[in-house]
Amino acid sequence: MDYNAQLKLQAWLDGELPEREADEVAQWVARDREAAALVEELRITRGALAGFNAEVRLPESREFFWSKVEREIQRLGAPAPRPARATYLAQLRRFLVPASAVAAVVIAGLMLNRQPGSSGGSVATEMETALADSAAFIYRDFSAGTTLVWLSYPADNETAETDDMDTFE
Amino acid sequence: MRAKLISATGLLGLSIALVLAPGGELRAQAADMKFQAFLLWGTDNATPPAGKTYQPVAAEIRNKLKELPIKWTNWFEVNRKNFTVSQREVSEVAISEKCHVKVKKIGDSDLEVSLIGKGKEVMKRRQSLPQGELLVLGGNAPNSTAWLVVLKRTD
Numbered sequence: 176m177d178y179n180a181q182l183k184l185q186a187w188l189d190g191e192l193p194e195r196e197a198d199e200v201a202q203w204v205a206r207d208r209e210a211a212a213l214v215e216e217l218r219i220t221r222g223a224l225a226g227f228n229a230e231v232r233l234p235e236s237r238e239f240f241w242s243k244v245e246r247e248i249q250r251l252g253a254p255a256p257r258p259a260r261a262t263y264l265a266q267l268r269r270f271l272v273p274a275s276a277v278a279a280v281v282i283a284g285l286m287l288n289r290q291p292g293s294s295g296g297s298v299a300t301e302m303e304t305a306l307a308d309s310a311a312f313i314y315r316d317f318s319a320g321t322t323l324v325w326l327s328y329p330a331d332n333e334t335a336e337t338d339d340m341d342t343f344e
Numbered sequence: 345m346r347a348k349l350i351s352a353t354g355l356l357g358l359s360i361a362l363v364l365a366p367g368g369e370l371r372a373q374a375a376d377m378k379f380q381a382f383l384l385w386g387t388d389n390a391t392p393p394a395g396k397t398y399q400p401v402a403a404e405i406r407n408k409l410k411e412l413p414i415k416w417t418n419w420f421e422v423n424r425k426n427f428t429v430s431q432r433e434v435s436e437v438a439i440s441e442k443c444h445v446k447v448k449k450i451g452d453s454d455l456e457v458s459l460i461g462k463g464k465e466v467m468k469r470r471q472s473l474p475q476g477e478l479l480v481l482g483g484n485a486p487n488s489t490a491w492l493v494v495l496k497r498t499d
Contacts, residue, residue: 311467319411320477326459326466327483 176209184210188217376428377449378499383423383439386416386482386490398422405494408478416490426498429455436460439493447495457481457495473497 310327392398398420444460
Protein backbone atom coordinates (compact mmCIF):
# COMPACT_ATOMS: atom_id res chain seq x y z
CA MET A 176 0.00 0.00 0.00
CA ASP A 177 1.46 3.28 -0.97
CA TYR A 178 1.69 6.38 1.13
CA ASN A 179 -1.20 8.23 -0.56
CA ALA A 180 -3.47 5.26 0.02
CA GLN A 181 -2.56 5.25 3.68
CA LEU A 182 -3.30 9.00 3.91
CA LYS A 183 -6.66 8.47 2.24
CA LEU A 184 -7.57 5.80 4.77
CA GLN A 185 -6.64 8.11 7.63
CA ALA A 186 -8.69 10.92 6.11
CA TRP A 187 -11.65 8.58 5.71
CA LEU A 188 -11.27 7.50 9.33
CA ASP A 189 -11.20 11.13 10.42
CA GLY A 190 -14.30 11.89 8.34
CA GLU A 191 -12.50 14.35 6.15
CA LEU A 192 -13.42 12.86 2.75
CA PRO A 193 -16.38 13.90 0.64
CA GLU A 194 -19.35 11.59 0.76
CA ARG A 195 -18.80 9.96 -2.61
CA GLU A 196 -15.11 9.34 -2.01
CA ALA A 197 -15.88 8.11 1.47
CA ASP A 198 -18.26 5.47 0.04
CA GLU A 199 -15.54 4.32 -2.33
CA VAL A 200 -13.02 4.01 0.56
CA ALA A 201 -15.59 2.16 2.66
CA GLN A 202 -16.08 -0.36 -0.11
CA TRP A 203 -12.33 -0.64 -0.46
CA VAL A 204 -11.87 -1.33 3.24
CA ALA A 205 -14.64 -3.88 3.15
CA ARG A 206 -12.98 -5.95 0.46
CA ASP A 207 -9.29 -5.33 1.28
CA ARG A 208 -8.08 -7.00 4.47
CA GLU A 209 -4.81 -5.00 4.52
CA ALA A 210 -6.75 -1.73 4.33
CA ALA A 211 -9.14 -2.91 7.04
CA ALA A 212 -6.22 -3.84 9.27
CA LEU A 213 -4.61 -0.42 8.80
CA VAL A 214 -7.90 1.36 9.55
CA GLU A 215 -8.29 -0.71 12.70
CA GLU A 216 -4.73 0.14 13.76
CA LEU A 217 -5.28 3.83 13.14
CA ARG A 218 -8.54 3.73 15.09
CA ILE A 219 -6.81 2.11 18.08
CA THR A 220 -3.97 4.62 17.91
CA ARG A 221 -6.38 7.55 17.77
CA GLY A 222 -8.27 6.23 20.75
CA ALA A 223 -5.06 5.84 22.74
CA LEU A 224 -3.85 9.36 21.91
CA ALA A 225 -7.22 10.95 22.67
CA GLY A 226 -6.78 10.10 26.37
CA PHE A 227 -3.52 12.02 26.59
CA ASN A 228 -4.50 15.02 24.55
CA ALA A 229 -5.52 17.19 27.51
CA GLU A 230 -6.78 20.58 26.55
CA VAL A 231 -4.56 23.45 27.71
CA ARG A 232 -6.34 26.68 28.56
CA LEU A 233 -4.50 30.02 28.86
CA PRO A 234 -5.25 32.08 31.94
CA GLU A 235 -5.73 35.11 29.72
CA SER A 236 -7.19 35.87 26.37
CA ARG A 237 -5.32 35.00 23.25
CA GLU A 238 -4.90 38.63 22.26
CA PHE A 239 -3.50 39.57 25.64
CA PHE A 240 -1.09 36.61 25.65
CA TRP A 241 0.32 37.52 22.27
CA SER A 242 0.51 41.21 23.13
CA LYS A 243 2.71 40.24 26.07
CA VAL A 244 4.94 38.23 23.77
CA GLU A 245 5.14 41.20 21.40
CA ARG A 246 6.08 43.62 24.18
CA GLU A 247 8.76 41.28 25.49
CA ILE A 248 10.23 40.97 22.00
CA GLN A 249 10.26 44.76 21.64
CA ARG A 250 11.85 45.20 25.05
CA LEU A 251 14.63 42.71 24.35
CA GLY A 252 15.23 44.15 20.91
CA ALA A 253 15.28 47.78 21.98
CA PRO A 254 18.74 49.46 22.12
CA ALA A 255 20.20 50.11 25.55
CA PRO A 256 19.45 53.63 26.78
CA ARG A 257 22.37 56.01 26.44
CA PRO A 258 23.75 57.35 29.72
CA ALA A 259 22.34 60.75 30.51
CA ARG A 260 24.73 63.66 30.09
CA ALA A 261 26.36 64.70 33.31
CA THR A 262 24.39 67.46 34.97
CA TYR A 263 25.90 70.73 36.13
CA LEU A 264 25.59 69.55 39.71
CA ALA A 265 27.48 66.37 38.92
CA GLN A 266 30.24 68.37 37.23
CA LEU A 267 30.39 70.71 40.20
CA ARG A 268 30.63 67.75 42.54
CA ARG A 269 33.49 66.33 40.49
CA PHE A 270 35.29 69.62 41.04
CA LEU A 271 34.38 70.18 44.65
CA VAL A 272 35.35 66.77 45.98
CA PRO A 273 39.05 66.99 45.04
CA ALA A 274 39.12 70.72 45.73
CA SER A 275 37.77 70.16 49.23
CA ALA A 276 40.40 67.54 49.82
CA VAL A 277 43.16 69.90 48.67
CA ALA A 278 41.76 72.72 50.79
CA ALA A 279 41.57 70.49 53.85
CA VAL A 280 45.18 69.44 53.40
CA VAL A 281 46.36 73.03 52.93
CA ILE A 282 44.40 74.29 55.93
CA ALA A 283 45.68 71.46 58.07
CA GLY A 284 49.21 72.29 56.97
CA LEU A 285 48.74 75.96 57.79
CA MET A 286 47.37 75.13 61.21
CA LEU A 287 50.22 72.77 61.94
CA ASN A 288 52.76 75.32 60.80
CA ARG A 289 51.15 78.08 62.78
CA GLN A 290 53.57 79.53 65.23
CA PRO A 291 52.60 79.32 68.87
CA GLY A 292 51.49 82.62 70.31
CA SER A 293 50.25 84.02 67.03
CA SER A 294 46.86 85.59 67.37
CA GLY A 295 45.84 85.30 63.74
CA GLY A 296 43.82 88.48 63.69
CA SER A 297 41.05 89.82 65.85
CA VAL A 298 40.42 86.65 67.79
CA ALA A 299 40.90 87.29 71.46
CA THR A 300 44.37 86.32 72.42
CA GLU A 301 45.13 84.20 75.36
CA MET A 302 46.91 86.36 77.87
CA GLU A 303 49.70 85.08 79.97
CA THR A 304 51.42 86.82 82.75
CA ALA A 305 54.41 85.78 84.74
CA LEU A 306 54.71 87.90 87.82
CA ALA A 307 57.54 88.02 90.26
CA ASP A 308 55.25 89.12 93.05
CA SER A 309 52.11 87.29 93.99
CA ALA A 310 50.33 90.38 95.24
CA ALA A 311 49.92 91.83 91.76
CA PHE A 312 46.55 92.05 90.07
CA ILE A 313 45.36 92.56 86.53
CA TYR A 314 42.43 94.66 85.39
CA ARG A 315 41.14 94.78 81.85
CA ASP A 316 38.90 97.58 80.56
CA PHE A 317 37.61 96.24 77.27
CA SER A 318 35.67 99.36 76.33
CA ALA A 319 38.71 101.61 76.72
CA GLY A 320 41.13 99.01 75.39
CA THR A 321 43.31 99.31 78.45
CA THR A 322 44.98 96.66 80.54
CA LEU A 323 46.30 97.47 83.98
CA VAL A 324 48.85 95.33 85.76
CA TRP A 325 49.34 96.57 89.29
CA LEU A 326 52.45 95.40 90.99
CA SER A 327 53.49 95.46 94.59
CA TYR A 328 57.03 96.09 93.45
CA PRO A 329 58.79 97.90 94.90
CA ALA A 330 57.36 97.12 98.29
CA ASP A 331 56.56 100.09 100.46
CA ASN A 332 58.96 98.99 103.11
CA GLU A 333 61.76 98.89 100.56
CA THR A 334 61.23 102.45 99.56
CA ALA A 335 59.92 104.03 102.70
CA GLU A 336 63.17 105.70 103.40
CA THR A 337 63.94 106.70 99.86
CA ASP A 338 63.06 109.77 97.94
CA ASP A 339 59.75 110.11 96.25
CA MET A 340 61.01 109.25 92.81
CA ASP A 341 63.53 106.64 93.83
CA THR A 342 61.37 103.75 92.89
CA PHE A 343 61.45 104.44 89.21
CA GLU A 344 63.55 107.42 88.41
CA MET B 345 36.90 66.72 28.79
CA ARG B 346 35.44 70.09 29.64
CA ALA B 347 34.65 68.97 33.15
CA LYS B 348 38.24 67.79 33.59
CA LEU B 349 39.53 71.11 32.32
CA ILE B 350 37.36 73.00 34.78
CA SER B 351 38.45 70.79 37.63
CA ALA B 352 42.11 71.17 36.83
CA THR B 353 41.84 74.95 36.46
CA GLY B 354 39.79 75.27 39.60
CA LEU B 355 42.21 73.21 41.60
CA LEU B 356 45.12 75.26 40.37
CA GLY B 357 43.38 78.53 41.23
CA LEU B 358 42.33 77.28 44.61
CA SER B 359 45.81 76.10 45.42
CA ILE B 360 47.31 79.45 44.41
CA ALA B 361 44.75 81.32 46.50
CA LEU B 362 45.41 79.14 49.51
CA VAL B 363 49.12 79.60 49.14
CA LEU B 364 48.88 83.37 48.68
CA ALA B 365 46.37 83.96 51.48
CA PRO B 366 48.75 83.02 54.27
CA GLY B 367 51.39 85.05 52.51
CA GLY B 368 49.30 88.13 53.15
CA GLU B 369 49.14 87.25 56.80
CA LEU B 370 52.87 86.75 56.90
CA ARG B 371 53.40 90.14 55.31
CA ALA B 372 51.09 91.68 57.90
CA GLN B 373 52.97 89.93 60.67
CA ALA B 374 56.26 91.06 59.24
CA ALA B 375 55.28 94.73 59.56
CA ASP B 376 56.95 96.59 62.36
CA MET B 377 55.05 97.83 65.39
CA LYS B 378 55.58 101.31 66.73
CA PHE B 379 55.18 102.14 70.38
CA GLN B 380 55.35 104.91 72.86
CA ALA B 381 56.40 104.15 76.42
CA PHE B 382 55.59 106.65 79.13
CA LEU B 383 56.83 106.81 82.67
CA LEU B 384 54.22 108.57 84.76
CA TRP B 385 54.10 109.72 88.34
CA GLY B 386 50.77 109.83 90.07
CA THR B 387 49.81 112.06 92.94
CA ASP B 388 46.85 113.78 94.43
CA ASN B 389 48.78 117.02 94.42
CA ALA B 390 48.19 119.44 91.61
CA THR B 391 51.86 120.09 91.00
CA PRO B 392 54.91 117.93 90.38
CA PRO B 393 57.45 117.47 93.16
CA ALA B 394 59.65 120.39 94.00
CA GLY B 395 62.47 120.87 91.60
CA LYS B 396 60.84 118.78 88.84
CA THR B 397 59.36 120.17 85.68
CA TYR B 398 57.11 117.28 84.78
CA GLN B 399 54.27 118.05 82.45
CA PRO B 400 50.74 116.75 82.94
CA VAL B 401 50.08 113.63 80.99
CA ALA B 402 48.34 113.92 77.62
CA ALA B 403 44.56 114.10 77.77
CA GLU B 404 44.08 110.89 75.80
CA ILE B 405 46.03 108.88 78.34
CA ARG B 406 44.62 110.75 81.30
CA ASN B 407 41.08 109.96 80.22
CA LYS B 408 41.88 106.28 79.93
CA LEU B 409 43.58 106.25 83.33
CA LYS B 410 40.43 107.72 84.84
CA GLU B 411 38.59 104.57 83.82
CA LEU B 412 41.00 102.35 85.72
CA PRO B 413 40.60 101.41 89.40
CA ILE B 414 43.46 103.59 90.59
CA LYS B 415 42.88 106.44 92.97
CA TRP B 416 45.34 109.16 91.97
CA THR B 417 43.90 112.22 90.35
CA ASN B 418 46.93 113.79 88.69
CA TRP B 419 49.47 112.15 86.46
CA PHE B 420 52.72 113.72 85.34
CA GLU B 421 54.88 112.57 82.49
CA VAL B 422 58.40 111.81 83.74
CA ASN B 423 59.78 110.34 80.55
CA ARG B 424 58.69 109.22 77.12
CA LYS B 425 60.33 106.91 74.61
CA ASN B 426 59.35 106.03 71.07
CA PHE B 427 60.53 102.72 69.71
CA THR B 428 59.83 100.13 67.05
CA VAL B 429 59.56 96.37 67.33
CA SER B 430 60.20 94.06 64.40
CA GLN B 431 58.83 90.57 64.00
CA ARG B 432 60.40 88.17 66.48
CA GLU B 433 62.89 90.72 67.67
CA VAL B 434 63.18 92.07 71.16
CA SER B 435 63.33 95.80 71.68
CA GLU B 436 64.50 97.05 75.03
CA VAL B 437 63.95 100.62 75.99
CA ALA B 438 65.19 102.31 79.14
CA ILE B 439 62.29 104.27 80.47
CA SER B 440 64.43 105.41 83.40
CA GLU B 441 67.79 104.60 84.84
CA LYS B 442 66.34 101.78 86.90
CA CYS B 443 63.43 100.71 84.76
CA HIS B 444 63.55 99.02 81.39
CA VAL B 445 60.83 97.64 79.20
CA LYS B 446 61.42 94.77 76.80
CA VAL B 447 58.90 94.16 74.03
CA LYS B 448 58.91 91.20 71.67
CA LYS B 449 56.52 90.90 68.77
CA ILE B 450 55.20 87.36 68.52
CA GLY B 451 52.28 87.67 66.15
CA ASP B 452 50.10 89.99 64.15
CA SER B 453 49.23 92.03 67.22
CA ASP B 454 50.62 89.89 70.01
CA LEU B 455 53.40 91.00 72.26
CA GLU B 456 55.52 89.75 75.05
CA VAL B 457 56.27 92.57 77.45
CA SER B 458 58.79 92.37 80.25
CA LEU B 459 59.34 94.94 82.94
CA ILE B 460 62.84 95.12 84.31
CA GLY B 461 63.34 96.92 87.59
CA LYS B 462 66.78 97.40 89.03
CA GLY B 463 68.09 94.67 86.76
CA LYS B 464 65.48 92.10 87.75
CA GLU B 465 62.57 90.95 85.68
CA VAL B 466 59.52 92.00 87.64
CA MET B 467 56.87 90.96 85.22
CA LYS B 468 56.51 89.22 81.88
CA ARG B 469 53.23 89.34 80.09
CA ARG B 470 52.00 88.08 76.74
CA GLN B 471 48.92 89.68 75.24
CA SER B 472 47.40 91.29 72.17
CA LEU B 473 47.79 95.03 71.88
CA PRO B 474 45.95 96.49 68.89
CA GLN B 475 46.71 99.97 67.72
CA GLY B 476 45.56 102.64 70.14
CA GLU B 477 45.24 100.35 73.14
CA LEU B 478 47.27 100.72 76.31
CA LEU B 479 49.12 98.38 78.57
CA VAL B 480 49.58 100.02 81.94
CA LEU B 481 52.05 98.68 84.45
CA GLY B 482 52.15 100.36 87.82
CA GLY B 483 52.74 100.23 91.50
CA ASN B 484 52.78 102.21 94.66
CA ALA B 485 55.46 104.78 95.33
CA PRO B 486 56.42 106.40 98.63
CA ASN B 487 54.32 109.12 100.20
CA SER B 488 51.07 107.87 98.75
CA THR B 489 52.12 108.37 95.18
CA ALA B 490 52.31 105.92 92.30
CA TRP B 491 54.38 105.13 89.26
CA LEU B 492 53.11 103.91 85.91
CA VAL B 493 54.73 102.61 82.78
CA VAL B 494 52.25 103.05 79.98
CA LEU B 495 52.85 101.22 76.73
CA LYS B 496 50.86 102.53 73.80
CA ARG B 497 50.89 101.06 70.33
CA THR B 498 50.87 103.87 67.80
CA ASP B 499 51.15 101.89 64.53
